[in-house]
Amino acid sequence: MAEAEKAGTYPGGDVEKHIVPVANAPGIDDVGILKHANKNDADEAFKVLVEGGETIVITPDEERRLLRKIDLNLMPLLCIVYGLNYLDKTTVSYASTDIHLVGQDYSWIGSMFYFGYLFWEWPTNRLLQRLPLAKYSAFNVIMWGLTLCCMAAVKDFAGAMTVRFFLGVFEAAVSPGFALFTSQWWTIREQGTRTGWWFSFNGWGQILGGFVAYGIAVGTEARPVSIKSWQLVFLVIGLFTAFMGFIFLWWMPDNQLNARFLTPKERRMAVERIRMNQQGVGNKHFKMYQFKEAITDPMIWAFVFYSLVADIPNGGISNFFSQLIVSFGYTNTQSLLLGTPGGAVEVVALVVAGHLGDRYKNRLVSHLYQEEMFGFLTWDMQLISTSGLLIAALGMLLITCLPESHNAGRLVGYYLTQASPTPFVALLSLISTNVAGWTKKTTVAAMYLIGYCVGNIIGPQVFQDKDKPQYRPAEITIIVCYLVCVLDILFIYFWCKRQNKKKAAIRAASGYQKLEGQEFLDLTDGENPEFVYSL
Structure with a gap:
């Protein structure tokens, strides 16, 4: 068929499709025309910016002012709530020194949270797409705060398991929801930094939680109250979380078009500035072809594999850090306070990696190339997010290899392990940046966090009661997981570079x-030739 004959209206749609001279690409039929472009299924931004016919020009000064306004109004709320997300699910670690459990009971309490998370991850991602994003997210924040309060009333192992399950159910919406907020409000050049900011509040949550738990423990020893210190921890943090959920409900917009802190003109400008993302601002319809593309994309399975393997160490360390510090020769009360510098390491690592990733336009490695020197083929590589993983592996080697008498050195090793989330956060930001099509994006977020759940379920189980206080098999398992994850990151890097070359050839x-x-027609990254993968 001649090229001229391919133009026109495609049967079954009512918009003119663009011509793609390469057939058999994802989402492209045998005559080289996009199969799924349909303005009747476009998002609200299409109606405002394309059908409305209004040309919006944003000067650099206007864009800087608008970005600052978006950051100041949204980022503090995202950061605080995400910090509470981490603090709430690890509060059991602060209370672990006061709860008397037998054998693997504590490991199962740590894992049960992720069984709830796993059970509800797919449904909650579908609801994040179908329901108003901010309102559904706020509902979950309120409910997880109130659920945490219930932990103060548990009297036995069964009660703790039940509460932890439902805590996981309500927190399952947080990470995928925040990834959607990030892709919705910030450009691909800004998303790595912003994801690093809000995820770094995991570290702030660890710092705050340590001081709160230590203060309550010391205070109740000096002035005994009618409830135990660990119960007071759950009540204080749970009620504050619910309060922040109501603030989130009142202030957080579902998208740019109902943001109360923006003027009508600024709302249209906020949509225009994210046109370059090739993703629009949201689509509520489930599309089976996008679901199928998600579960057959090798890049996505590499994301899921990383999430699973990387979170085996995370699940173990986040639930057992108090016990690890006690094994270094410190008391239970000291362990609460000594865990806080680890949070500071995580904050610095995430903020620096996020900033450098956006600055060098590469979140995984800044550049990677071959050159021949003195007759040998060598690689030059500057690590970005992956450096945190290598620092964490070094930390775990210190814990494992140093003699038991080197308590300070092993404690420093624990602090270094807190740099490990940098690649996890980079990949989470790449779900915002590199996955387009709202059904595909929510499916991928669910898959990624299902891997996260499985890893975190396995993690506490590698810390066997029979291995304490050193937990040597668990420490070796963590080191192996870190090294496997480095190889997975390199696979993702090369895969994305290869796909970008193919798309460049099509264009x-x-x-x-x-x-x-086209940016607002809810096309996937695989079917849209204009889509360029970030690294």
Whole structure:
């Protein structure tokens, strides 16, 4: 068929499709035309910016002011709530020194949270797409705060397991929801930094939680109260979380078009500035072809594999850090306070990695190339997020290899392990950046966090009661997991570079045309030739 004959209206749709000279690509039929572009299924931004016919020009000064306004109004709320997300699920670690459990009971309490998370992860991602994003997220914040309060009333192992399960159910919406907020409000050049900011509040949560738990423990020893210190920890943190959930409900917009802190003109500008993301601002319809693309994409399975393997160490260390510090020769009360510098390491690592990733336009490695020197083939590589993983592996080696008499050195090793989340956060930000199509994006977020759940379920189980206080088999398992994750990151890097070359060839081919408003037609990253993967 001649190129001229391919133009026009595609049967079954009512918008003119652009011509793609390469057939058999994802989402492209046998004559080289996009199969799924349909303005009747576009998001609200399409109606405002394309059908409305209004041309929006944003000067650099206007964009800087708008970005600052978005950051100041949204980022503090995202950061605080995400910090509480981490603090709430690890509060059991602060109370662990006061709760008397037998054998593997504590490990199962740590894992049960992730059984709830796993059970509800797919349904909650579908609801994040179908329901108003901010309102559904706020509901979950309120409910998880109130659920945490219930932990103060548990009297036995069964009660603790039940509460932890439902805590996981309500917290399952947080990370995928925040990834959607990030892709919705910030450009691909800004998303790595912003994801690093809000995820770094895991570290602030660890710092705050340590001081709160230590203060309550010391205070109740000096002035005994009618409830135990660990019960007071759950009540104080749980009620504050619920309060922040109501603030979130009142202030957080579902998208740019109902943001109360923006003027009508600024709302349209906020949509225009994210046009370059090729993702729009949201689509509420489930699309089976996007679901199928998600579960057959090798890049996505590499994401899931990383999430599973990397969170085996996370699940173990986050639930057992108090016990590890006690094994270094410190008291139970001291362990609460000594865990706080680990949070500071995590904050610095995430903020620095996020900033450098956006600055060098590469979140995994800044550059990676071959060159021949003195007859040998060598690689030059500057690590970005992956450096945190290697620092964490060094830390675990210190814990494992140093003699038991080197308590300070092993404690420093624990602090270094807290740099490990940098690649996890980079990949979470790449779900915002590199996955387009709202059904595909929510599916991928669910898959990624299902891997997260499985890893965190396994993690506490590698810390066997029979191995304490050193937990040597668990420490070796963690080191192996870190090294496997480095290889997975390199696979993702090379895969994305390869796909970008293929898309560049399509765009450069004779006869290629870009469809007007294509950015807002809810196309996937695989079917959209204009989509460029970030690294």
